[in-house]
Amino acid sequence: MPNIAVIGAGVNGVASAIKILEHYVSEGKRPTRVTIISEDFTPNTTGDGSAGLWGPYLLGGTAQSKV
Secondary structure, rough: OOOEEOOOOOOHHHHHHHHHHHHHOOOOOOEEEEEEEEEOOOOOHHHHHHHHHHHHHOOOOOHHHHH
């Protein structure tokens, strides 16, 4: 069984770990273990705060009063 380590539990680390697992499952490959190594996990990562900054950008022409 392959063992894969992902360093960091922010948005990129967790997303990478999920995609690695999805790849191995969808390809029908042998079971794989993915371990996330991080000093902190949610809600104590910088990714938890920065994710909120994406909202206004994606809202486009929404009135400022509704953002």
